[in-house]
Amino acid sequence: MKVVEINDVYKTYHDTEVEVKAVNGVTLSFEKGDFAVIVGPSGSGKTTLLNLIGGLDQPTGGEIIVAGHRLSELKPSELIDFRMEHVGFVFQSYNLIPVLTASENVGFILNLQKWPKEKRKARTDEMLASVGLSDRHNSRPSQLSGGQQQRVAVARALAPRPEFILADEPTANLDTKSAETLLDIMEKLNHDEKMTFIFSTHDIRVMKRARRVITLEDGRIVSDVRVNNN
C-alpha cells in the first residue's frame, strides 16, 4: 500500500540571481512499512524533498499525494492539520519543548488532537516504554542526554500513529552508542508497528540499517536500491 506518491516533482528557488533546482523531476513512492533513507551530498535536495513530502513546502511543479491527500490542494491551515494527523517529524536538533516533561512532550500532539486524558496517558506511557524511557516521565529535556531527547522526539512523532515518520538527520548530533540505540528502537517500531520511516541522512550507521536507499544528486534520483537487511 502506497503511503506517499511523488509524481514528477520540481522545486525551484529564486533566492539569488541564479535559479536553483533543489528537486528536479523526482518521481517516487513509499510503501507502508518502508525503512528508507534518502542520501546524497550536501545541496542534493534531500531536506527539500523531505519538506515537500511533509507538506512544509510546496513544489513548483508536479504532484505529491500523501495518505490520499493531494498536498497542493490543501490550504496552509489544512496543511498544518494534515501534518498533525498524518506525519511524524524527527529533527536533527531534537526540538523538544523545553518547558514540558518527557511525558508532556510525547503527549503534546495527542493534546492538540484532543485525545481524552486517560487514552493520552496510556499512549504516552506506551511510547515512552517503547523508547526505553519509562523511568524519565517527569524529566525535562534539559535533564536528558542528547540520545534520550531524540528518543523522546521519536516517541512524540509516533504517539499519534501517523502514516509515516520523516526524520531529518536524526543521528547527526548523537554519539555512536546513542545513535545505535535510537536506530534499534526505530527498527523495532518499524517491525512491530509497521511504521514507515523516511530518513534524510549522511550517516553511514543509518544507511546500514535501511532497507531502501535513495540517492539524490542535484535534485534528481540517481539510484533507488532496495536492500535486504534482515
Add this chain to the structure above:
Amino acid sequence: MKDYQLAWRNLWRNRRRTLITAASVFFAVFFALVMRSFQLGTYEKMYRDVIESYTGYLQLQHTDYIDESSLDNGFVIDPEIISRIEGDPNVTAVIPKLESFALAASGSRTQGVMVIGMDPEDEMKGLNIINRLVRYRLTPKAVEALKAESLPGRTAKLLDVFVNESFTDEASLISILGIGRTDTSDVLPLFRKHAAFENGYLTSADSGYAVIGNGLSEYLHAGVGDTLVLMGQGYHGTTAAGLYIIKGIVRMPQPEIDNRFVYLTLDDARYLYAAPGMATSAIISVRDTEDDDLVMTRNRLGQITGDGLAIRTWKEMNALLLNQMEADNKSGAIMIGILYLVIAFGVFGTVLMMMAERRREFGMLVSIGMQKGKLAKVISMEMFLVGFLGVAAGVAGSLPIVFLGYARPLRFTGEMAKMYEDYGFDPVMPMLLPDTYYLWQVVIVLLILLIAITFSVRKIFKMNVINAVRA
C-alpha cells in the same frame, strides 16, 4: 495541558527576563500612579480650598455676572426664591454675598482689594473662612524670644527662614518648622507663649469691622485693631467710602485672593456700596458635591430662578484656575507618557528577543501540527501574563502609599515649605484616593501590550516554517 498552563511555564523559562520585564511595567505603573495621585490630590486640594473658602460649589448669579463681575450685574435678593432654593433636597444653605472692588488704605499704603460682604453666621454654614484665621505669627520679636528658649536645633535654625510667617494651625507649625513628635509637648507651649496671634472674627452684629487677608495685612502693614479705609464706586456710580477696624486676619488659599481679601458683614457691604437688599451672588451650599450631583442640582434650581438669574457651578466660576491646572495636568501627562514610552520600548525589546530566541521552536511547533492561531494565542497569553504581573504589582504597591498619603498628606518642611508659602500655597501634598486614573494606567499598559502582542502575532502568522526550523 491547557494553553494558559503552557504560557505560564514558558513565562518562567527565562525567569530573569520575565522578572525584568514585569519589573519595568511595575515601576512604570507604580510611579505613574503615585505621581498622578500626588498631582490630582494637589489639584483637588486647591479646588476644595477655593470652593470652601470663597466660591462654594454653586452660586446664584445674575446671568451677566459671570462675564462682567460688577455691582451693576447684581440682583435684589428675593426671599421667596431663596426659600425655594433652600427647599431643594441637596441644598443645605443659601448665603447671599455682595462682592465688589475698592481701594484699601491703611497708614500711608494703599492696595486695590475685593470686598466681600456676607452674613458671618450664614457664611459659616457654607464656607470655612474661620478655619483660616491666623493663630501664630513669627514676628521678629517672637523669633528673638523663641531663640532665647531651648528649642531643638533644626527648629531654631528654621525660625530665621520663617520670620513674619503666619500659621493657621498647630499642625502646619509643627511640620513646617520640623518639630519632632517627641518635642511637640515641650516646644508648642513656647510658641503659644511667644508667637500666638491675637485674632478675631466677625459676627453678624459687627458693624464697622473687617477681616482681611494675611497677604493684604502684610502689604498694608496693618494688624488687628488698625484702621482700614475703603474707597470705591458704589451701585450705579455712587461713591463708596467707609472706615473699618481690622478685627481678624485670615490666610486665604490663593495669593491673588489672600493679597486682596476684605470681608465685611453683608449689611456693611450693602451700606458701603449703596446697594440695600442686593447681592452679586448667593453661595449655595450642597450636600453631594460630585459633578453629576451638582449638574442635577443646578438643573433643578434653574427651574426656580427664572429669567435673569442663573446657577453657576464652581467649575464655571473658576475657569481660570481650572485652565491653569489643566495645563499643569497636561505636563504631568506628558511626563507619564514619556515614562510609558520608555517602558514600551523595553517591552518591545523583550518581545523582539523572545521571538528571535524561540523562532526554531515556533517553527517546530507549527511543523508538528500546532496551528499558528493557537501558537499566537499562547504567546499572547505569555505577554499578557507578564504585563498583568507588572500591573498587579504596581497597583498593589501603590495602594498603601496612596492611602497613607491621603490619610496623612505629605507636608514639606524648611526651605521647601518656605518656597510653597512664598507662592501662596500650603506646603502640603495630599494624595487622591484610587479613582479612574488607576483604570487609565491599566488601559495604557494594556495598549502597550496590545501593540507588542500584535507585533508578535503578525510575526507568527508571517513565519516561514522551514526557515524557522533551520534558525
